[in-house]
Amino acid sequence: MSEYLLEVRNLQTRFELFRGTVKAVDGVDFTLREGEILGLVGESGGGKSVTGFSLLGLIDPPGRIAAGEVIFRGENLLEKSEEEMRRIRGKEISMIFQDPMTSLNPLHSIGRQIGEMLALHTPLSPADRRKRSIELLREVGIPNPEDRLENYPHQFSGGMRQRVVIAIALAANPKLIIADEPTTALDVTVQAQILALMENLVKRFGSALILITHDLAVVSEMTHRVAVMYCGRVVEEGPTRELVRHPFHPYTKGLLESIPRLSGERSRRLPQIPGMVPSLFDLPPGCSFAPRCGYATDLCRKEAPSMRSVAPGRTVSCHNPVQGGEEAEGHGR
Template identity: 50%
Template sequence: MSERLLEVKDLSIEIATRRGPATIVDGIDLHVDKGETLGIVGESGCGKSLTMLSLVRLLPNKIRVSNGTAAFAGRDLLQLSSRELREVRGGKIGFVFQDPMTSLNPVMKIGEQLIEPLLYHREMSKAEARKRAGELLRLVGIPGAEQRLDSYPHELSGGMRQRVMIAIGLACEPELLIADEPTTALDVTIQAQIVDLVKDLRKRLGMSVVWITHDLALIAGLADRICVLYAGTVVEDAPVEQLFAEPAHPYTRGLLASIPRMDGEDAERLNSIGGTPPEPGRRPAGCPFAPRCPMAQEICRTTVPELQPLRGETTPHRVACHVANRVLEAA
């Protein structure tokens, strides 16, 4: 149907602890098509950020990829030399991080921070790069863009800083923009501005976007497809409408039921999921969600479920659950 841009296969990440390596990400399979927006949803510690950081080898100390491949435009990102990797970082893949307050260098003017990747990746002259930087700031909707090039980060508001971060991420016209909770630190009216901006830019520039978030409501209006992560595995992967209309994994159902709605009836109680996610190194033997799952069977406690198409081979809706069919019947 459409062309694969990124295909991650069987990716595992482990952390070194005193008791030896502990798995944080356990055999993740996911892909991004050209021009597609993929939402990666999960709670803190589920490995959603680490998965994306591992692609460009930006993992923190003591954390390393232990297995897997990540084909990006035909090449395995995990096998690149450091020189090839630098071309990819910021060049082919742009990053926007969560905290716009700390992700910008406070002692550099934002113009310089924008120009830097252009000089490096595009080998532009300084004057060209500066002109392009001005265009980029206009593109992300910063008023008085040319004058703003000489501002320092602290002179901008949080929303404006996040726009600058996006401009830096877009500077080299990447094929893939990875946004890691870019609106979590922002107010809701500013969040709406940023979401609209990214939607608009995607349409205009035709790039693919991976948007990492914990907020299902936010991603509903933004993504084409959603991967739900739990304890370092993909538990469900489906086109956005299908995921919300017909969630097949008990965890996805639990998440959807636990968010209060703006429209629905006044429910007396929220359906919360009991318990807490497993810590790395204390993963249960079978399905990682089994200890919290209301529908868990014997097989769930012993055998790890595979990520499989929901009904037959043709649907793009995949779920990793032994009892998925029963979950759908119960709905």
């Protein structure tokens, strides 16, 4: 078996729509070791969520995975049958969704929803499933778990529901958890609690985590490595600390600079990346980021750059990487 838990190679997911084909994920590569936390970062529409769903084979028509490999524990998941994938989903790889208000079935008690996961993927008896469910709820910090098993999702707050979702995701002890914007729908005060909980639990359960988010601040605090996505491609990848301190890709630099800060000078306007993410129906030739990039040259507008190594463990897809990994302003965390 390889040194990696997960290797994604040249993953391409397309949506064949009436207006044309959308290459939502267009040749994504990344790797993940056991127990590692990877941040998948980018603006909305960058293909992060579709990447997550592609790993689990949960792409519905008109979408399809057109090419690539998803090697999980030495086996290519894209070659598995639906039935085989069903046994992997939840047991080996589980997922946490963005909005806990809608990801739980409103008509099933939470005890039943956790129990369902245990019934599907563990040999536990009903009585043991109940015991384990209570343990799991306690793990994720639900007070009085015995009494709350019979409760329904609407009887919980958003943060508590996300804790329940996390308990479900962890129930079968998966090797990998994909968390798709797990805190975006929550109050700011609750976000930090949920993130700390997740960080703590994946460490304890020994799971790897792919944290999909648009929030680089979150990523810089809890991930080991980061892959930055733009228009369906990974444009930069590297260890979190170095990537945040010395971004090579102008897009990464732009993302970092647009995080508001409390310290330092305040008179300055918050820098932003000009323009918008281009329509995926109508991508510019050459580098997708060129129209918004301050460093763009004629070459960028003609020819798409390919991924190359620029420093140990650091790869970037850019013709003119920011020289020597220019320090993003104020982000020497």
